[in-house]
Amino acid sequence: MICVFVPILAIPVLAQDLEPRAYSASPVGLNFLVLGFGYSTGSVLFDPTRPISNVKANLNIPTAGYGRTFGLFGRQGLLTARLPYVWGNIDGAVLQQSRSVRRSGLADTRVNFSINLRGSPARSPTEFAQLRKRSFIVGAGLTASSSTGQYDPTKLINIGTNRWAFKPELGISYPLKRCSTLICISALGYSPITRIISLGAKFAGRPRSQRLKGTSATRSAPGFG
Numbered sequence: 001m002i003c004v005f006v007p008i009l010a011i012p013v014l015a016q017d018l019e020p021r022a023y024s025a026s027p028v029g030l031n032f033l034v035l036g037f038g039y040s041t042g043s044v045l046f047d048p049t050r051p052i053s054n055v056k057a058n059l060n061i062p063t064a065g066y067g068r069t070f071g072l073f074g075r076q077g078l079l080t081a082r083l084p085y086v087w088g089n090i091d092g093a094v095l096q097q098s099r100s101v102r103r104s105g106l107a108d109t110r111v112n113f114s115i116n117l118r119g120s121p122a123r124s125p126t127e128f129a130q131l132r133k134r135s136f137i138v139g140a141g142l143t144a145s146s147s148t149g150q151y152d153p154t155k156l157i158n159i160g161t162n163r164w165a166f167k168p169e170l171g172i173s174y175p176l177k178r179c180s181t182l183i184c185i186s187a188l189g190y191s192p193i194t195r196i197i198s199l200g201a202k203f204a205g206r207p208r209s210q211r212l213k214g215t216s217a218t219r220s221a222p223g224f225g
Helices: 125-129
Strands: 002-005 008-010 031-043 052-072 075-094 097-106 110-118 137-145 165-176 179-186 210-212 215-217
Touching: 031 075
Parallel strands: 002 031, 008 031
Antiparallel strands: 031 052, 052 075, 075 097, 075 110, 110 137, 137 165, 165 179, 210 215
16 A cells, blocks of 8 residues: 655745654555655854854755555554755855855755554554544654765855754644644754864855964855855
């Protein structure tokens, strides 16, 4: 059995997650194909000690993913993987000079595992079809974001984060007629960044090096890299 989800979203930040069928009742052996599109626009904040200001980003984020339900210790589990692609423009001022850069490439891969701890035991498609009453579900999950996105240590603006991220989560799903209400509590942790990015590592024009709080800069038309 295969289901296809096609969400089309306008999202303000990349950190938001939409996990299809998380903590919802489903038969085991159900396959999900997820196709999504996100659009993100807004200001980008940098360290105020850096000579960068008025930075705005406009990003397009299509996503493809796959998921499958399965039985684990008699409970219903779900495993999904998602791979986003990002392209767009970032505009701002460096040393009070307008600059723009375009980025396009793969973002970090995300893998999510969830299991229903209360309600929704593992059921075959036949057993699930005979179900007449839905009950509220308590589940737990873990999302991992890998450092597989496009990243260049010589550039200030990157698509990939260059670090791993982990999000443990507790969710409660309650059925309301044909819909369900989902409440989640989660925390987000990151691994250390493996390499420090140097400001102005790539310049436009002829550079004249100047040390600026541990980073290199120039007074002749620097760029984002």
